[in-house]
Amino acid sequence: MTISTAVSAPIIAxxxxxxxxxxxxxxxxSESNKAYRIRGFTRxxxxxxxxxxxxxxxxxxAVNLVVENRHNVYSAFVGADYAFLVTNFWEHAxxxxxxxxxxxxxxxxxxxxxxxxxxxxxxxxxxxxxxxYTKVFHFDGKAEVAEYxxxxxxxxxxxxxxxxxxxxxxxxxxxxxxNSDGTFILxxxxxxxxxxxxIDVEKDYGLYVCQVLEAPIFPDGSxxxxxxxxxxxxxxxxxxxxxxxxxxxxxxxxxxxxTQSLTKRGFPEITAIDIVEGFLFFSEFxxxxxxxxxxxxxxxxxxxxxxxxxxxxxxxxxxL
Ligand SMILES: NC(=O)c1ccc[n+]([C@@H]2O[C@H](COP(=O)([O-])OP(=O)(O)OC[C@H]3O[C@@H](n4cnc5c(N)ncnc54)[C@H](OP(=O)(O)O)[C@@H]3O)[C@@H](O)[C@H]2O)c1
Ligand SMILES: *[C@@H]1O[C@H](CO)[C@@H](O)[C@H](O)[C@H]1NC(C)=O
Numbered sequence: 001m002t003i004s005t006a007v008s009a010p011i012i013a014x015x016x017x018x019x020x021x022x023x024x025x026x027x028x029x030s031e032s033n034k035a036y037r038i039r040g041f042t043r044x045x046x047x048x049x050x051x052x053x054x055x056x057x058x059x060x061x062a063v064n065l066v067v068e069n070r071h072n073v074y075s076a077f078v079g080a081d082y083a084f085l086v087t088n089f090w091e092h093a094x095x096x097x098x099x100x101x102x103x104x105x106x107x108x109x110x111x112x113x114x115x116x117x118x119x120x121x122x123x124x125x126x127x128x129x130x131x132x133y134t135k136v137f138h139f140d141g142k143a144e145v146a147e148y149x150x151x152x153x154x155x156x157x158x159x160x161x162x163x164x165x166x167x168x169x170x171x172x173x174x175x176x177x178x179n180s181d182g183t184f185i186l187x188x189x190x191x192x193x194x195x196x197x198x199i200d201v202e203k204d205y206g207l208y209v210c211q212v213l214e215a216p217i218f219p220d221g222s223x224x225x226x227x228x229x230x231x232x233x234x235x236x237x238x239x240x241x242x243x244x245x246x247x248x249x250x251x252x253x254x255x256x257x258x259t260q261s262l263t264k265r266g267f268p269e270i271t272a273i274d275i276v277e278g279f280l281f282f283s284e285f286x287x288x289x290x291x292x293x294x295x296x297x298x299x300x301x302x303x304x305x306x307x308x309x310x311x312x313x314x315x316x317x318x319x320l
Pocket of ligand 1 (some may be wrong): 015016017018019020021022041042043044063064065066086087088089090091122138161162163164167
């Protein structure tokens with residue numbers, strides 16, 4: 001299938017169209033055997049990634065999705081049948097701003113009269129850890145937006161994205177480091193055996209969103225745990241070793257070591273703590289605050305394997 005222009009096809013408004021999650025949603029919708037019209041949002045429709053979407057038949061709309069721009073945000077959703085919403089915490093690293101922007105998106109989609117909202121939320125860490133972890137702002141803000149969405153009166157589904165495979169490639173996080181003897185260490189505060197839901201976000205996130213849109217009844221109020229494969233950190237290290245023919249060993253480090261390594265590389269302390277407390281939460285309570293059974297049933301195709309990601313990704317900056 002391709003993207004439809006038929007007036008009978010529902011219009012899906014996709015926030016973050018040029019990004020990882022929104023891009024994956026557009027890919028899955030365009031590969032579905034159902035017909036969709038797609039409206040994609042970006043701040044800059046002239047940039048290459050936006051132009052590529054226009055060429056595919058996506059109606060690209062230029063809009064800055066911030067509270068100061070409320071009127072245009074509302075206009076952008078007019079006529080949409082469903083909305084996919086994602087907030088980008090890392091744009092500003094400000095929990096209150098993420099909450100305000102998330103609520104704005106929900107208000108605007110509701111005002112447009114959409115039949116359903118899909119929001120990319122995350123776990124309520126402070127609540128689920130009973131106050132043990134209070135600084136995982138990039139999770140708790142999204143959880144608050146999801147709560148607002150569930151109370152909005154519009155059918156609402158929270159499709160939570162797992163831990164991106166791309167995080168292992170991140171030069172900022174630097175989860176993999178080199179030893180002087182030429183072997184490598186994958187390190188974090190996470191217990192070696194703790195299972196983490198990993199996702200190849202570009203390939204697989206959209207499959208879960210598409211499944212929600214194509215369910216016989218819009219699954220109002222449900223939480224969907226979008227991931228490609230559940231693996232422990234120990235197993236991630238083993239698969240990196242095997243797939244790349246390197247020696248990669250997993251090492252659990254302390255809270256102090258992990259936060260210091262981030263601040264030394266320029267992360268503000270508050271952000272380093274946000275990230276490391278998050279990892280401690282995953283290790284202790286599960287990334288989703290629980291360990292939902294893995295099921296690929298009903299997805300457009302089976303999700304990808306981490307071993308395929310290992311083979312396809314460019315690891316040159318990590319394994320220097
Ligand atoms: N890393 C992980 O493991 C992980 C796991 C789960 C969830 N997340 C969450 O994923 C979110 C980011 O999603 P992503 O990975 O899809 O992001 P991404 O690939 O970095 O793309 C960000 C998208 O947001 C759009 N955007 C940002 N600010 C905007 C604004 N003011 N107005 C309009 N559009 C705006 C960008 O559009 P333009 O630049 O084209 O305007 C772009 O399409 C973060 O909140 C993060 O916490 C991350
Ligand atoms: C939009 O993207 C084009 C093409 O990449 C770039 O030349 C231009 O500076 C961008 N505009 C803004 C406001 O960022």
